[in-house]
Amino acid sequence: MTEAEVSAKSEAAITLPIPRSFPELDTPLALIEHPTLLRNIGRVAQAARTRGLAVRPHAKAHKSVDLARLQLEHGATGITVAKLSEAEALAAGGIDDLFVCYPLVERTRVERLIALSRRARISTIVESEPQARLLAEAATAAGVELDVTIDVDTGLGRVGVALGPPLEALVHLVERLDGLRLRGLSTHEGFVYGIADPALRRARLTESLSAFVLAGQALSLETISAGATPTIFESMEVSGLTEVRPGNYVFYDAIQVALGAASLEDCAFSVLATVVSVRSGSSAIIDAGSKALSADAGVHGLALLSGYGIVLGRPDVSVIGLSEEHGWLSLDPQGDGVQVGDQLRIIPNHACATVANFDRAYLWEGESVIQEIPISARGAFS
Amino acid sequence: MTEAEVSAKSEAAITLPIPRSFPELDTPLALIEHPTLLRNIGRVAQAARTRGLAVRPHAKAHKSVDLARLQLEHGATGITVAKLSEAEALAAGGIDDLFVCYPLVERTRVERLIALSRRARISTIVESEPQARLLAEAATAAGVELDVTIDVDTGLGRVGVALGPPLEALVHLVERLDGLRLRGLSTHEGFVYGIADPALRRARLTESLSAFVLAGQALSLETISAGATPTIFESMEVSGLTEVRPGNYVFYDAIQVALGAASLEDCAFSVLATVVSVRSGSSAIIDAGSKALSADAGVHGLALLSGYGIVLGRPDVSVIGLSEEHGWLSLDPQGDGVQVGDQLRIIPNHACATVANFDRAYLWEGESVIQEIPISARGAFS
Known part of the structure; x- marks a missing residue:
């Protein structure tokens, strides 16, 4: 185990001794702890307010109209999405300011965006000349003006133009094109997921975002927008940034714990699973496999994880493998073991990839389920 | 690259030079090639018929009422599912003989099973004494008799009792319990996924299934049922087996190709994706990430895969990474490159985990989509 894992497991033992059990609900199911969710949303909102920054949370993390609305109630100025179909699902739920942070490259999709822009306030990104021309032509033909970064x-x-001449050329093109209104610059500094050392991560972030901000200021652009959960508070310290777009921060997960960006107590999302078979004192099977928990073991180069989640309150239990519908537990022979029928609460490696498997999640507090949350944009890929 | 990968890639270049393109459909989307699907189902049906074996395909692979019905039309005697909710979804679609091949361990779930058994022919598994007693008590209380293996x-x-005294004790218990009718023995010989060498895999399979069959015959049991796609035809050669339950064989995928259990031409399921950004001659991004393609890199110890699928007809293009909504392509500088807007057809690592991400798949042949197939049991985990 890495130091981060040891620390996470010790913390689990100390702060969360009792796994919550919901015997009335069939497992596996997705749980969202209400007080933790509110605290997570509130912390980012408060930090941003203090610094005069806009928050435009990324809804890929939760794919939920209800949670997007909650973020807006906490002062978010709008919502970010990865896919156009996510925007369509959220707009259908009444969310009216949506930033489609993905390069739309096909006329059919651009026309869907324009149709959506008649029902909600929509903006999107530009990252190449042909793509800028496609958006501009379609917008002009439809008689609308699209906000873009x-x-x-x-x-x-991953995507995006390089700073320097490529960026400057694209800015000048977009400023000249009818149909587009340039709002500013956007980036996703997702490279921070690949840097295990927090001090190095912070240094690389600051260097990278400072150059990004300078470019935006040199071009006199109004919006300079970035966002990645592991470094969300550090990014707010970068002078000149005007907007942040974190996603995962509503939930956090085992990846964020491994990175030291969150503690287990910050993790609002978990999967409740039931032990269905105990083979011996050292292994057992739960009813959550890869189709529920997701087989995601960390994107962008993260190498801090082992296994498929953290079993809350049970440092003696590890999820060491996943079949489609079975999770494989390893039990510390010195621990308490598990019984068939036990419910375990598991913080998944990647909450965003996990919640997207479910049709609904249950918002809970203490021993009670408060509300069923539809995962409104589940399956929205296009 | 392993030999299997080199072979797979060469084959892709030879037999499938042109990726199919469906410009009218927004990507990423799930495609099922109709002739290949029919051939896959037909081959197993024919081989089983020749040997007098029953086929009870595992619907976890497709989660579709339409494909289950197709399998029944090809002579399947019933359908296997992993989860009770899959059985409920298929029963709602008119599938009337369902084997819930999963240990049900909670009274609420057993009661759901019993309720379902009033609407369809239902059987399930027993793998421990407490679980047998729970099933028997609930069945007796409800005045029904449950078929079990x-x-x-x-x-x-993973699950299941050991041969020898544990099995014999459980058989004798189940035979004595009111409410249960013992149909026979079942197993899933999924360990074959962990054996890279085909000769060793076959030898281990034969040894293991022969012992399993002998146990069933010694106990004079009617049904002796096994099934795993990589060795489905080999298992049919094991004398005394009465039923096979393959799942993945309807689709096959990059795992089966890596194991040598299928060729690329056998792969009926693919994901169509669009190139959304080209960074250089050596890398590009597609609009299918882990939420669509699944991050599954092989269960049960398979170590033959690299990357996240096979790009059909493009041995010069590899899917080397997945963000949630972005796939990372590596391009061979000696190849033809890709353009923004290109559609690529990708055989995923694990078709079962991938199809389960989608609400629907498109059945196609040649250049036409024939039918939309609802993934009826998508999200059915409980």
Whole structure:
């Protein structure tokens, strides 16, 4: 085990001795702890308010109209989504300010965006000249003006233009094109997930975002927007940023705990599973497999995880493998063991990938379920 | 690259030069090639018929009422499912002979099973004494008799009793309990996924299933049922087996290709994705990430895979990473490259885990979509 894992497991033992049990509900199911959710949303909202920053949370993390609305009630200025169909699902639920942070490259999809822009306030990203021209032509033909940011690659190497001449050329193009209104720059500094050392992560973040901010200021752009959960509070310290777009922070998960970006007590999302078979003192099977928990073992190079989640209150129990519908537990022979029928609460590796498997999650507090939360944009990929 | 991968990639280049494109459909989407699907179902049906074996395919692979019905039309005697909620979803679609191959351990779930058994022919597994007693008590209280098999662990180490005294004790218990009717023995020889060498895999399979069959015959049991796709045809050669329960064989996938259990031409399921960003001659991004393709890199110890699927007809293109909504392509600099807007067809690592992410799949042939297939039991975990 890594130090972060040891620390996470010790903490589980100390602060959360009793797994919550909901015998009336069939497992596996997705749970969201209400006080923790509110605290997570509130902390980011408060920190941003103090610094005069806008918050535009990323709904890919929860895919839920209810949680997006909660974020807006806490002062978010709008919602970010990865896919157009997520925007459509949230707009259908009444969310009216949506930033589609994904390069739309096909006319059919751009036309869907324009149709949506007649029902809600919509913006999107531009990251190449052909894509800018496609958006501009479709918008002009439809007689609308689309708000856009230019997406910048600040180190993840996924989408976005490079700083310097490529960015400047694209800014000048977009400013000239009819149908587009340039709102500013956006980036996702997701490279921070690949840096295990917190001090190095912070240094790389600050260096990278500072260059990004300078570019935006040199071009006199109004919005300079970034966001990644592991470094959300550090990014707010970068002078000149105007907006943050964290996603996972509503839930946190085993990846964030491994990175030291959250404690187990910050984790609002868990999967409740039932022990269905005990083979020996050292192994057992639960009814949550890869289709429920997700087989995601960390994106963007994270190498801190082992296994498939943290079993709350049970440092003696590890989820060491997943079949489709079975989770494989390893039991410390010195621990208390498990019984068939026991319910265990598991913080998944990646909450965003996990909640997206479920049709609904249960918002709970103490021993009671408060509300069923539809995962409104589940399955919304296109 | 392993030899299997090199072979898979060469084969892709030879037999499937042109990726099918469906410009009218928004990606990423799930495709099922109709002729290949029919051939896969037909081959297993024909081989089983020749040997007088029953086929009870596992619907976890497709979670679809339509495909279950197709399997029944090809002579399947019933359908296997992993979860009770899958059985409920298929029964609601008119599938009337369902084997819930999962240990039900809670009274609420057993009562759901009994309720379902009034609407369809239902059977399930028993793998421990307390679980047998729970099923028997609930069935007796409800005035029904439940068909059961006793599940045997033949090497996977997941669920099931061991051969020998544990099995004999459980058989004698179940035969004495009111409310249960013992149909026979069942196993899932999933350990074959962990054996890379085909000759060794076959030898281990034969040894293991032969012992399993002997146990069933010694106990004079009617049904002796096993099934795992990589060795489905080999298992049919094991004398005395009465039923096979393969799942993945309807689709096959990159795992089966890596195991040598299928060729790329056997793969009926693919994900169509669009290139959304090209960064250089060596890398690009598609609009299918872990939420669509699944991050499953092989269960039960398979170590033959690298990356997240096989790009059909493009041996020069590899899917080397997945964010939630982005797939990372690596491009061979000697290849043809890709353009923004290109559609690529990808055989996922694990088709069962992938199809379960989608609300629907498209059955197609040649250049036409024939039918939309609802993934009826998507999200059915409980």
